Amino acid sequence: VLFDIDGTLVSSRGGIGRQAISRVISDLHGRPVEVTAEECAGRPDPQIVRNVLSRLGEPPARIAGLLPVAMTRYLDALEASYSPEAGAYCHDGATDLLANLHARPDVVLGLLTGNHERGARIKLAPFGLDRYFPFGAYGSDREERSELPAIAVARALDRTGIAFRGKDVVVVGDTVHDVRCGQHLGVTAVGVTTGPASREELLAEGADFVADSLTPSPALLAALLG
Numbered sequence: 723v724l725f726d727i728d729g730t731l732v733s734s735r736g737g738i739g740r741q742a743i744s745r746v747i748s749d750l751h752g753r754p755v756e757v758t759a760e761e762c763a764g765r766p767d768p769q770i771v772r773n774v775l776s777r778l779g780e781p782p783a784r785i786a787g788l789l790p791v792a793m794t795r796y797l798d799a800l801e802a803s804y805s806p807e808a809g810a811y812c813h814d815g816a817t818d819l820l821a822n823l824h825a826r827p828d829v830v831l832g833l834l835t836g837n838h839e840r841g842a843r844i845k846l847a848p849f850g851l852d853r854y855f856p857f858g859a860y861g862s863d864r865e866e867r868s869e870l871p872a873i874a875v876a877r878a879l880d881r882t883g884i885a886f887r888g889k890d891v892v893v894v895g896d897t898v899h900d901v902r903c904g905q906h907l908g909v910t911a912v913g914v915t916t917g918p919a920s921r922e923e924l925l926a927e928g929a930d931f932v933a934d935s936l937t938p939s940p941a942l943l944a945a946l947l948g
Contacts, residue, residue, distance in 0.1 A: 724834035726895030729917030735809035742799040764899030766836035766861030815937030833858025871904040
């Protein structure tokens with residue numbers, strides 16, 4: 723079972739991560755830049771930075787040079803600012819659901835997130851959620867989210883010796899990008915309406931099941947466990 727992070731497990735009032743990216747890009751671009759929530763939702767961190775710099779008219783060669791600098795500065799800024807005191811919070815039911823799944827011998831938990839791996843740990847650590855995820859696929863692995871499920875499956879095989887395939891791979895997320903990203907592998911897609919997408923949008927994108935929260939109800943557990 724592969725979990726998205728932002729909007730699924732945790733969020734922040736005011737968009738702590740988005741504000742950090744906006745500040746970093748503003749500094750690099752030389753004038754104020756506001757990164758929108760729409761530009762961030764469901765997209766890997768490096769893709770967000772690349773798309774925003776492209777929108778601002780930066781040439782591809784300059785973007786290539788700025789990208790690693792931007793990511794380092796962003797992660798430093800995120801580490802300095804991301805905390806419950808600053809508005810970060812864990813979504814209802816997330817802790818109970820992860821504890822429930824973690825206790826099952828027939829479930830392996832992993833991450834499938836657009837966050838850089840370091841950024842993922844920064845966001846999960848304040849709530850003690852990072853301990854549930856020994857591996858994952860991250861925005862630091864690939865800029866295209868559709869490439870991340872196969873990476874997560876390969877890492878699960880390395881850790882467990884089990885070749886998870888098809889509906890035995892479950893992707894949980896709050897955006898249409900989460901629902902869409904594993905379709906080419908035939909995965910089970912579970913949407914949650916704690917982010918920008920509605921139930922109708924997630925179902926229209928092909929979600930097998932949509933929940934209003936991560937509270938471990940019988941229906942949600944049945945969807946996750948097949």
